[in-house]
Amino acid sequence: MWVLPAHAARRLGAVVLHHSRMNFATTAVPNPLPATFLRGGTSKGIFLDKSTLPADQAEWGPIFRGIMGSPDAEYGRQLNGMGGGVSSLSKIMVVSTPTPERKAQGIDVEYTFVQVGIRDSGIDYSGNCGNLTSMIGVYALDEGMCHRPLGSSSATIRCFNTNTQKIIDTTFPISDTGTPILDLPQAAVAGVPGKASKIVLDFVNPGGARTGKLLPTGQPVDQLKLPFSPTGSVRASLVDATNPTVFVDYTELHKFLPMDDYFNGKPAAIQAVSPVLEDIRQQGAIKMNLDPTAQAQPKIAILSSPHTESDAAEKVNIVIHALSMGVLHKAVPMTAGLCLGVAARIEGSIAWDIMRKSSGSLGGDTDLVKIRHPGGLVDVGAEFGDGGEVKSAKVVRTGRRLMKGGVWY
Structure with missing residues (x-):
């Protein structure tokens, strides 16, 4: 059997390797x-x-x-x-x-x-x-x-x-x-x-970011079926601004779920509350004509009234606990925060109702909504046109x- 000399094999190998690298560079995605x-x-x-x-x-x-x-x-x-x-x-x-x-x-x-x-x-x-x-x-x-x-x-x-x-x-x-x-x-x-x-x-x-409508169902509040709740259902505001979000009221959930323990990260409460919130989120998704299996959208957020001395001192308008991909967020997804800023200006929504009841905490700039989330405070603003459409939603970030x-x- 004829054997290629070693020096020729090395040259041939180098040529093959050279051409393979050229081919990789022109046809494949670089890694890294x-x-x-x-x-x-x-x-x-x-x-x-x-x-x-x-x-x-x-x-x-x-x-x-x-x-x-x-x-x-x-x-x-x-x-x-x-x-x-x-x-x-x-x-x-x-x-x-x-x-x-x-x-x-x-x-x-x-x-x-x-x-x-x-x-x-x-x-x-x-x-x-x-x-x-x-x-x-x-x-x-x-x-x-x-x-x-x-x-x-x-x-x-x-x-x-x-x-x-x-x-x-x-x-x-x-x-x-x-x-x-x-x-x-x-x-x-x-x-x-x-x-x-x-x-x-x-x-x-920002209205209708995914559904084409600020209120996908045409209503500021919808009833979502929840058999083991005291009323057999739970109220939700389905709002689509910057990103679609399902807003629910803490006071309603607190009647039959260990919400405080859930917010404090206790495992038993997480096990009890998480599937209920996911069920609510999926029902909201269906009503918004969104894919209920896509965890990223819509978000779900629990809203409550300001209730601490710090809330009063810092003129907090509304408190939010939001989830991201099924897990309680350590702060707030900013699109959910912006959506809340819009929702708070929609008459009849859960956010609007909380704002109205806690109106004494409103600051001097009524165009801004001061939100408390688990990580602290954020101000969000929303501007509406004469026809009720959302012209803009603003927030300050750093990077x-x-x-x-x-x-x-």
Whole structure:
């Protein structure tokens, strides 16, 4: 048998390897992927340039699961990836320059939000993340996806969210050269230590983000069946602004569920309350014509009146405990907080009723709703038009650059 000489084999192997690398570079997604790790509000996530991903979105799932270390069915910690074992740390933003049509409409950048499952393989595109949206404009400027005129002290970047087909303006300070400045001691966010530059999020015409209607059922309050409740049902306000949310009243749930123990994280209460809240959320989803099996949307939130001395001293208008992916959130998903700011202005809703009963706590600026959540306080604002449509919903966030480089999947 003829044997190829060793020196020739090495040369042939080098040629084959060279061509295989060339083929990989032109046909496959690079691993690691260029990525930036950013904090926005009370969330952290991986920001990716869409041009580095497969053109077919159906192929994104395995990449995103690998990046986050999911599924982690046994431990739920995502130690094999960038996730942190809770929904607010298992997020990805895919960002790109706008299409010519959207650019002609004044859009500076567009993005898709991805909620990655922790214990399961879920890849959810059904909603938006308000916290991470606060860093879309910063990322776009850093990556050269858009540019601002020099000489201004701030930039407003108009962003298009593909999940909800909505426009969000982000405004933040910039340097003389147009670089975002994030370390000015301007604003504090509950749940985040210290102060940082103020980033103003303005959700333009946020009503009907998923359903096309601010009130998907046409009513400020609906009755959802719950056989073991004292009345056989529970009231819920189904509101779709920035993201659809099912709002329920603490005083009603407290009559037959250990809600205080649930808020305090006691295992027995979590076991008893969690399936009931998920049942309510799924019923609300069905009434809103949304997929009840998609845990990311709609959210569910429990509302209650201000009741502590701190609430009175700080002029709190309403208290919220919100869930994300079936787990009680340590702060509040910002889109749920913004949705609450809108709901509080809808006459007859559960939020409006709580606000009316606690009107003595209202501050001087009645356009803002001061919300207490488990992590602290946040002010949200909503502006309505003469016809009752929501023109805008605003909130202040902060953010920080954490890392830039490559992420393996």
